[in-house]
Amino acid sequence: MNFTIRAMEKADWPEVGELIYVSINYWYHTHGSGPKFNNGPESTQLFCKIYEDIDPGCCLLAVNESSGSIAASCFYHPRETHVSIGIMNVHPNYFGHGAGKLLMNEIIRVADEQGKPLRLVSSAMNLDSFTLYNRCGFVPRQVFQDMYVEIPEGGLSVEPPSLASRVRSASPDDVDAIADLEKELVGIRRPDDYAYFIENQDGWWSGSVIEDAKGNLDGFLFSVANSASNLIGPGVARTEEDTAALLHAQLQQHAGRSPVFLVPSDCCDLIGTLYSWGARNCEIHFSQTRGEWSPPTGVVLPTFMPETG
Numbered sequence: 503m504n505f506t507i508r509a510m511e512k513a514d515w516p517e518v519g520e521l522i523y524v525s526i527n528y529w530y531h532t533h534g535s536g537p538k539f540n541n542g543p544e545s546t547q548l549f550c551k552i553y554e555d556i557d558p559g560c561c562l563l564a565v566n567e568s569s570g571s572i573a574a575s576c577f578y579h580p581r582e583t584h585v586s587i588g589i590m591n592v593h594p595n596y597f598g599h600g601a602g603k604l605l606m607n608e609i610i611r612v613a614d615e616q617g618k619p620l621r622l623v624s625s626a627m628n629l630d631s632f633t634l635y636n637r638c639g640f641v642p643r644q645v646f647q648d649m650y651v652e653i654p655e656g657g658l659s660v661e662p663p664s665l666a667s668r669v670r671s672a673s674p675d676d677v678d679a680i681a682d683l684e685k686e687l688v689g690i691r692r693p694d695d696y697a698y699f700i701e702n703q704d705g706w707w708s709g710s711v712i713e714d715a716k717g718n719l720d721g722f723l724f725s726v727a728n729s730a731s732n733l734i735g736p737g738v739a740r741t742e743e744d745t746a747a748l749l750h751a752q753l754q755q756h757a758g759r760s761p762v763f764l765v766p767s768d769c770c771d772l773i774g775t776l777y778s779w780g781a782r783n784c785e786i787h788f789s790q791t792r793g794e795w796s797p798p799t800g801v802v803l804p805t806f807m808p809e810t811g
C-alpha cells in the first residue's frame with residue numbers, strides 16, 4: 503500500500519475524530535477490554551481542537567494514495583527542550599501496513615532536524631505500539647500505573663492529606679514558576695501549555711499549585727474533563743506528600759466522575775494513600791524517550807492530553 507504524508511487541515515477533523523475513535527476502541531475491543539471512548543466519534547474531534555489550539559499544523563496524516571482515505575494520524579508537540587508525540591492512530595483497515603512507522607519516521611526527522619529528544623507515554627499492555635516505538639529507538643524509562651477514583655456527587659470524603667492547606671488554584675502569574683519547576687525537576691520546559699490550561703477558554707481545565715512555607719512553588723497539577731477525556735495530569739511535585747495534596751485538590755474538581763491519573767509505580771507511600779481513598783488500577787504505561795534523558799528528581803504525573811512523560 504502506498505501512503506502520502508500531509509498535515510491535517512480543519513476539513514479533516516471529522517474523519518480524524520472518527521479514526522481516533524475507531525482505532526482505539528477497536529484495538530482495545532480485540533484485546534479483551536471495553537471501549538475507551540463512549541461518547542460517539544464526534545467527541546474525539548476534541549483532540550483535533552485542543553492539539554490545534556496548542557500546536558497549529560502539528561498533526562500528520564498518512565493518506566491512502568489510491569482511495570484518498572486517511573489511514574493514520576499522529577499529533578506531535580515541539581517544545582523548547584524536546585518534541586513529544588501525541589496520540590498515534592492507524593485505522594484498523596490499515597493495521598500492520600507501515601502507516602504508523604511512516605508517520606513516526608517523519609516526526610523523528612523533525613526532532614532530529616531541531617536537535618531535540620523525543621518523548622511519549624505508551625501502554626505497557628499494547629505490544630503493537632510498544633514495538634513500533636521500540637523499533638524506532640525509544641527506550642522505556644519509567645513505569646506508571648493508571649489509577650482512577652469514583653468520586654461521589656458530594657465530593658471525595660477522605661481525611662485531607664497533611665499538606666492540603668498549602669494548595670491553591672493556579673493563576674496566570676504562576677506560569678513561569680510552573681515551567682521553571684518542571685525544568686528543574688524533569689528537565690523539560692513548556693510554559694505555553696500551562697498558559698493555555700490556565701486561560702481555560704473552553705472551561706475544561708482545572709489547575710492547582712502547592713507552595714512551601716515561604717510561598718515558593720513545590721508542585722502543580724492540572725486536569726481536563728470533557729466528552730473525550732477525564733484525566734488528571736500533567737503535574738510535577740517535589741515530594742510524594744506534595745503530590746497527595748495536589749491530587750486531593752484535583753479529585754475534588756471531579757465530583758460525580760471517575761478521573762484517571764498516572765502515578766509513578768515506585769511512589770509506594772503515595773500509592774498506599776490513593777488505595778486508602780478508593781483508587782483502583784486500570785492500566786500500566788511507560789514513559790519513553792528517544793535521545794537524551796535524565797531521571798526526574800521529583801514526582802511526575804504525565805498525561806495523554808497533551809502528551810509528555
Ligand SMILES: CC(C)(COP(=O)(O)OP(=O)(O)OC[C@H]1O[C@@H](n2cnc3c(N)ncnc32)[C@H](O)[C@@H]1OP(=O)(O)O)[C@@H](O)C(=O)NCCC(=O)NCCS
Nearest residue numbers: 529590591592597598599600601602603629630631633634
Ligand atoms: C500501534 C499502531 C499505531 C501501529 O501502527 P501500524 O501502522 O499498524 O504499524 P506498522 O505497520 O507501521 O508497524 C511498525 C513496526 O512494528 C512492528 N510491529 C507492530 N506490531 C508488532 C507486534 N505486535 N510484534 C512485533 N512487531 C510488531 C512491525 O513489524 C513494524 O516493524 P518493521 O517495519 O521494522 O517490520 C496501530 O496498530 C494502532 O493504531 N493501534 C491502535 C491505536 C494505538 O494503539 N495507538 C497507539 C497508542 S495511542
